[in-house]
Amino acid sequence: MIFEEQSAVHDVFILTDGMVKLYRLLEDGRRQITGFLVTGDILGSPKREASAHCTAQAVTDLQACAFERSAFFGLLLRYRDLALRLLIMATDEIETQHEHTVIIGRKRTDERLAAFLVTLHARWTEAGETEEVVHLPMSRADIGDYLGLTIESVSRAFSRLKGAGVIDIPSPHRIVLRNLPALHDLAGLEHLPARTVTLGL
Amino acid sequence: MIFEEQSAVHDVFILTDGMVKLYRLLEDGRRQITGFLVTGDILGSPKREASAHCTAQAVTDLQACAFERSAFFGLLLRYRDLALRLLIMATDEIETQHEHTVIIGRKRTDERLAAFLVTLHARWTEAGETEEVVHLPMSRADIGDYLGLTIESVSRAFSRLKGAGVIDIPSPHRIVLRNLPALHDLAGLEHLPARTVTLGL
DNA sequence: CGGGATGTTGAGGCAAGTCAATCTAAGTGG
């Protein structure tokens, strides 16, 4: 657990290795994951007070670089470019959130999963992966809570895609994309994010 | 129509009166509205290239103040506070989008509508409205596309809330909140946005 | 007063959820 909803956040992090999930909980236990962060991404709000509005939890073992918030603000005030850079990143993040909203608001189960796989694949490719493979360090429950589905629906969607020959599943956490164009088509994503760094929260 | 997805955007707007909807379309016509902007809100990306990643369309008659993009960037480079302010606004917008993601990803129809009404009410109250009334300039189709529902589901949800005595519907575009606590409870929102200005797109 | 657009209501279907059983893989201890 990195920090929890409502709690004060003392640092801004830059992930140097591993994966983080961000989520919010409802009182009755329903959970919505709002995003996953990977190596290179930034975690933490640039707001001054900043009690976390969501929970950040490790999906894998992590390595990160932590900046004390006050030090971070010092940088922010001192280097005018920094705020502008962060503003661009925040703008990109809003765009990403919109894409996600379209996915969970208007797409069916298989389309959601396809979009998820395609997006993750793009991020791994960016990170140097050359094979058409997606690593899924997170559980099916995490995927479901990210896509607004149940575990079972996620599992069935995987099976259907496998049955259609679009993917292979050598292990639950390793997916081979056998037909990337078909997957793209199913995902129906307008523009994959061109950026390399995500601003989390 | 203010600007359309993919098209170049020449201005940054500050809404001085009226309401705008932002949305994205899928090829088959499915639509997801990602947000509504009201008086005082800002519309436009602070990115330099900026072809719109979503469509902005008027819901009502509008009045707005338009800044040419280049002039806006001049301001952005000249006043270091401005980028910081916009960064805060963008951060708030991300938070709002997360809330919206929770709503459409994990809540049932009536909860979604309750959350919608409560949020809009908060914005009208902020704007000086003292009665427990919500004005809905947008159509049922717009509400559905915002909440990830069909027109019919929205209409039925309105009827159920009315039947439960939580709201009155003197006209389709005018909702009286008869039991605000119950509505809040149903909505299950953790924190209503404290901010007054929304950054659109 | 029509007539078109918007909103409401009803009947029935289906995609996704729920509940439950089974399978798999990774420990863990004898």
Place this chain on the structure above:
DNA sequence: CCACTTAGATTGACTTGCCTCAACATCCCG
């Protein structure tokens, strides 16, 4: 090295909430 346990994933049977399709109601606006 092998039973036993446990957590996660898959699959099946059934239920249900929302969608679809269709009919009807209401409201503007000439």
